[in-house]
Amino acid sequence: MVIDISLAFIILWFLIVVVAAVVETLTMDLTSIWFAISALVAFILAIFGVSIPVQFLVFIAISIGLLLSVRPIAKRYFQTNIISTNADRLVGKKAICIKDIETGGRGEVKINGAIWTAITQDGSAINKDATVEVLAIEGVKLIVKLV
Numbered sequence: 525m526v527i528d529i530s531l532a533f534i535i536l537w538f539l540i541v542v543v544a545a546v547v548e549t550l551t552m553d554l555t556s557i558w559f560a561i562s563a564l565v566a567f568i569l570a571i572f573g574v575s576i577p578v579q580f581l582v583f584i585a586i587s588i589g590l591l592l593s594v595r596p597i598a599k600r601y602f603q604t605n606i607i608s609t610n611a612d613r614l615v616g617k618k619a620i621c622i623k624d625i626e627t628g629g630r631g632e633v634k635i636n637g638a639i640w641t642a643i644t645q646d647g648s649a650i651n652k653d654a655t656v657e658v659l660a661i662e663g664v665k666l667i668v669k670l671v
Contacts, residue, residue, distance in 0.1 A: 544559040544563060622634050
């Protein structure tokens with residue numbers, strides 16, 4: 525049994541569409557879908573008898589184009605696992621140390637009426653009643669430095 529080369533590429537592109545779609549369904553990473561779309565275009569070109577080099581060029585061009593242009597937009601649009609807490613507004617603000625931060629240890633600071641666990645950026649100690657600046661939030665604790 526001899527398979528015509530054009531029929532082989534029709535089958536190849538179809539298999540790439542199916543495999544890429546299945547991988548995308550399993551990972552939901554918005555990566556494989558672009559290859560599935562590109563392979564679908566190449567599949568259609570193969571059905572109409574377009575030359576194999578053109579099929580490959582179209583597949584590569586569409587894949588790269590979609591990955592670089594549409595994927596970042598789609599990732600931002602479909603990103604649903606981010607929960608906004610507004611805690612990031614604390615970064616850069618001043619707080620008052622209400623419990624000593626021991627060297628390499630934890631203490632407590634008060635900012636906007638709320639009490640937070642705090643550590644220093646460099647592990648240094650900060651005494652009670654000192655003013656600190658919030659540098660970052662790591663989990664449920666603030667990273668601070670003495671002002």
